[in-house]
Amino acid sequence: xxxxxxxxxxxxxxxxxxxxxxxxxxxxxxxxxxxxxxxxxxxxxxxxxxxxxxxxxxxxxxxxxxxxxxxxxxxxxxxxxxxxxxxxxxxxxxxxxxxxxxxxxxxxxxxxxxxxxxxxxxxxxxxxxxxxxxxxxxxxxxxxxxxxxxxxx
Numbered sequence: 001x002x003x004x005x006x007x008x009x010x011x012x013x014x015x016x017x018x019x020x021x022x023x024x025x026x027x028x029x030x031x032x033x034x035x036x037x038x039x040x041x042x043x044x045x046x047x048x049x050x051x052x053x054x055x056x057x058x059x060x061x062x063x064x065x066x067x068x069x070x071x072x073x074x075x076x077x078x079x080x081x082x083x084x085x086x087x088x089x090x091x092x093x094x095x096x097x098x099x100x101x102x103x104x105x106x107x108x109x110x111x112x113x114x115x116x117x118x119x120x121x122x123x124x125x126x127x128x129x130x131x132x133x134x135x136x137x138x139x140x141x142x143x144x145x146x147x148x149x150x151x152x153x
Contacts, residue, residue, distance in 0.1 A: 020122040024142075027096060027111040030082040034111075035118065035142065040102045044114050045095040061110055064095065071097060071106040118142075 024035035025044070050062040050073055059078040064071050073095060077084055095108040120142050127140040 021119050022122055022125070023117060023119050025096065025117055026115045027094070028113045028115060029077055029080065029111055032082070033115070034076075035120075036096065036098075036109075038117060040099055042097045042099045045097060045108070047093040047095070050110075064108065066097065066106070066108075069106050071095075071108050074107060074109045076109045076111065 023038035025038055025041050026033055026035045028034075045064075045066065048064055048066075050064055052062040053060060056062070059075050061073040061075040064073055076082075094111050094114050096111055096114065097106075097108040100106065124143050125140040126143055
């Protein structure tokens with residue numbers, strides 16, 4: 001996945017009809033790039049202190065106080081089995097706070113960095129890459145041209 005971008009989404013209908021364009025927020029987890037539908041994102045927040053929750057599932061990093069709203073933080077690396085960076089790396093981490101309509105609760109995902117907002121033709125999303133129930137939230141892989149790859153370095 002290092003040359004392409006996996007698209008994470010809750011709603012598969014957004015990109016299924018050909019000719020549509022999808023706006024995505026591209027972010028980094030470890031060495032790979034991922035993206036989430038822009039309309040599923042409420043905001044992007046710089047790293048702030050996470051309060052751990054005792055006895056929470058391994059993918060629940062904890063909670064944050066975001067302007068008086070308690071927001072659960074999901075460690076997407078744990079869900080996708082991506083190796084953790086050193087503790088130094090957490091200084092540069094960001095939270096992508098999801099729109100309440102996506103999760104029905106205040107939820108953010110911990111990512112290493114947010115790189116850009118892209119507009120991608122739906123036809124550039126290879127949906128055959130999705131094969132497992134474990135990764136049912138992955139819509140597909142965005143195929144980037146060589147020029148796009150060079151621009152992101």
